[in-house]
Amino acid sequence: MVGFALKVYGCQMNVYDSDKIRTALVRKGWKEVPEEDARVVIFNGCSIRDKAEHKVWSELGRYSGRWKKEGLPLVAVVGCIAQNIGTDMLSRFPWVRMIAGPRHIGAIPGALEDLLESKGRILLLDDDDRAFYDLPTPPAERLNPWKAYVTIAHGCDNYCTYCIVPFVRGRFMSRDPGEILVEVEELVNEGVREITLLGQNVNSYGTDFTDGYRFSHLLKDVAAVRGLDLLRFATSHPKDFTPDVVDAIAGSDVICPGINLPIQSGSDRILRKMNRKYDLAIYTAIVELIREKLPEVGLTSDLIVGFPGETEEDFQDSLRALEKFRFDLVHTAAYSPRSGTAAATMGEQVGEEEKKRRLNVVNELQSRISYNINLSLLGREYSILVDGEAPKGEGLLQGRTPTDKVVIFPGDKEMLGRFIRVSISEAEHWCLHGRYMDTLS
Numbered sequence: 001m002v003g004f005a006l007k008v009y010g011c012q013m014n015v016y017d018s019d020k021i022r023t024a025l026v027r028k029g030w031k032e033v034p035e036e037d038a039r040v041v042i043f044n045g046c047s048i049r050d051k052a053e054h055k056v057w058s059e060l061g062r063y064s065g066r067w068k069k070e071g072l073p074l075v076a077v078v079g080c081i082a083q084n085i086g087t088d089m090l091s092r093f094p095w096v097r098m099i100a101g102p103r104h105i106g107a108i109p110g111a112l113e114d115l116l117e118s119k120g121r122i123l124l125l126d127d128d129d130r131a132f133y134d135l136p137t138p139p140a141e142r143l144n145p146w147k148a149y150v151t152i153a154h155g156c157d158n159y160c161t162y163c164i165v166p167f168v169r170g171r172f173m174s175r176d177p178g179e180i181l182v183e184v185e186e187l188v189n190e191g192v193r194e195i196t197l198l199g200q201n202v203n204s205y206g207t208d209f210t211d212g213y214r215f216s217h218l219l220k221d222v223a224a225v226r227g228l229d230l231l232r233f234a235t236s237h238p239k240d241f242t243p244d245v246v247d248a249i250a251g252s253d254v255i256c257p258g259i260n261l262p263i264q265s266g267s268d269r270i271l272r273k274m275n276r277k278y279d280l281a282i283y284t285a286i287v288e289l290i291r292e293k294l295p296e297v298g299l300t301s302d303l304i305v306g307f308p309g310e311t312e313e314d315f316q317d318s319l320r321a322l323e324k325f326r327f328d329l330v331h332t333a334a335y336s337p338r339s340g341t342a343a344a345t346m347g348e349q350v351g352e353e354e355k356k357r358r359l360n361v362v363n364e365l366q367s368r369i370s371y372n373i374n375l376s377l378l379g380r381e382y383s384i385l386v387d388g389e390a391p392k393g394e395g396l397l398q399g400r401t402p403t404d405k406v407v408i409f410p411g412d413k414e415m416l417g418r419f420i421r422v423s424i425s426e427a428e429h430w431c432l433h434g435r436y437m438d439t440l441s
């Protein structure tokens with residue numbers, strides 16, 4: 001029996017890939033153990049922001065003592081971080097004995113077995129950005145028994161000028177719908193009640209098929225899987241958003257009316273520089289359509305401040321956009337240059353202090369908007385899946401509304417995995433607090 005530890009940094013797609021790797025290793029008879037006892041430690045990390053990269057660099061440095069004493073652990077760095085800077089890690093640390101890009105996930109379990117039998121090192125970089133070596137294992141060994149992610153497409157062809165994803169995750173490729181449905185059925189048969197479909201841009205799903213099968217068809221087919229209670233998805237790109245997706249949500253009790261529609265900037269000038277391929281007028285028309293057909297929708301967004309060339313006027317446009325669209329939540333970030341992307345070498349880079357100031361201003365504005373929206377929900381009742389213990393607070397559990405708002409409430413662990421009715425009793429800007437009413441199923 002080989003003891004392994006899996007350390008995951010980054011987005012939900014990394015969680016999904018890690019769950020598949022964990023499942024494949026467990027099915028080979030390996031066992032997940034505490035990191036200090038592990039013969040093999042696998043890092044699956046994100047390269048989109050430099051924060052995860054820094055974290056992994058500092059974690060890797062900690063193995064020196066154990067390596068000198070025991071020649072262990074065998075460390076593998078996988079995912080987009082490996083594709084981006086894995087070779088640097090390999091040359092700096094002798095205990096890093098494997099690197100594998102995100103499109104080599106299927107080769108990882110076999111390569112780890114080979115390494116245990118040898119003293120060598122293995123490099124599995126994604127040199128062909130269209131090839132994909134998948135791992136045909138559902139993410140059965142997950143940390144959460146009731147919720148699972150399912151990736152529906154790999155890579156991205158959009159080349160937004162700030163983003164490293166097309167360089168580290170390769171070209172866009174939709175997964176076969178039949179394969180996705182089999183995976184969802186297996187997960188539901190094992191007790192999963194909520195599925196989140198993942199892609200860098202889910203709206204592009206099927207654009208590389210020739211038979212007209214698109215994201216809205218997939219949504220309807222997955223929602224029809226017997227026993228599935230909730231279906232969510234992320235992320236949507238405004239340039240590919242089509243009305244049939246809204247119709248699919250409106251016509252289903254299973255597909256949740258929660259949409260993440262990253263705006264990134266409120267200035268058309270900056271959107272052009274970002275290569276986002278939509279402008280404010282197009283974005284406004286999409287939001288109007290969504291709000292008309294889904295009056296209860298939870299609409300969230302992403303926004304970058306301090307993109308190269310962003311003037312005070314452009315920044316004010318972003319603030320006006322937040323006031324106008326009144327998103328439920330916005331993931332904000334100060335622009336951070338990623339080497340290899342077009343924006344990293346653009347002139348007129350905004351200074352760090354100014355980026356920080358702009359970030360504080362948007363966060364303050366958006367917190368106020370989110371808080372006011374959440375206040376208006378006091379007294380409302382929701383049916384939610386109790387999906388875990390709240391990260392802070394003894395005896396507190398949590399779930400999400402169909403509109404994707406976190407609800408925290410005092411409850412008994414017996415409720416985990418059940419649907420309950422809660423009444424909203426208190427609001428914060430990022431979550432709601434509730435009172436248990438009754439158990440539904």
Ligand code: SF4
Binds near residue numbers: 158160164201
């Ligand atoms: S759509 Fe743009 S931001 Fe999103 S992953 Fe693709 S390139 Fe990156």
